Amino acid sequence: xxxxxxxxxxxxxxxxxxxxxxxxxxxxxxxxxxxxxxxxxxxxxxxxxxxxxxxxxxxxxxxxxxxxxx
Amino acid sequence: xxxxxxxxxxxxxxxxxxxxxxxxxxxxxxxxxxxxxxxxxxxxxxxxxxxxxxxxxxxxxxxxxxxxxx
Numbered sequence: 001x002x003x004x005x006x007x008x009x010x011x012x013x014x015x016x017x018x019x020x021x022x023x024x025x026x027x028x029x030x031x032x033x034x035x036x037x038x039x040x041x042x043x044x045x046x047x048x049x050x051x052x053x054x055x056x057x058x059x060x061x062x063x064x065x066x067x068x069x070x
Numbered sequence: 071x072x073x074x075x076x077x078x079x080x081x082x083x084x085x086x087x088x089x090x091x092x093x094x095x096x097x098x099x100x101x102x103x104x105x106x107x108x109x110x111x112x113x114x115x116x117x118x119x120x121x122x123x124x125x126x127x128x129x130x131x132x133x134x135x136x137x138x139x140x
Contacts (some may be wrong), residue, residue, distance in 0.1 A: 010080065020130070022125035024094060027116040027123075036123060042112045046097040051083060053090035053097075057127070060090070066085045 010068050014061055021061075025054040084135050091131075095124040 028051040031039060039047060071107040101109060109117060 013130060016130055017127055020126035021137075023123035024072045024120050024127075027119045031113060031116050034113070035122060037110060037113065039113070043101060043104070043107065043109065046101050047117075052093050053093035056090035057087055059087055 010064070014065050017057075017061060021054060021057055025051065025058070028054060080134070080138050084131055087127075087131060091127055095121065095128070098124060136139060 028047050031047045033043065034053065038044075083119065098117050101117045101120065108114075
């Protein structure tokens with residue numbers, strides 16, 4: 001980030017993080033919901049861990065955004 | 071978050087986000103590297119999107135942590 005860039009506030013980060021986070025959650029869901037080519041149990045479990053990680057990130061960001069707005 | 075909780079700083083959020091983010095990146099890598107049960111091309115592509123999302127999140131957090139420390 002160039003030196004002249006103003007220090008960003010959390011709202012900007014929060015907003016920018018939503019796009020990759022939605023991609024993670026969306027593709028994890030697609031992998032889990034694909035009835036035509038269901039994943040083997042072991043791989044399904046890994047995708048479920050990914051989904052859980054994405055949900056945890058979202059919860060952290062939401063809690064933090066709320067704390068910042070107090 | 072209870073009302074008496076002090077407003078957290080970004081270092082805390084940054085730290086707390088690493089665990090779920092590492093889970094996302096680690097499991098995506100395991101899915102992509104599993105030579106014994108390689109994913110079909112379509113599903114592999116979805117996991118690559120997940121991996122890309124995780125890397126983007128990490129880059130955003132790093133850039134933000136650096137900007138905060140200036």
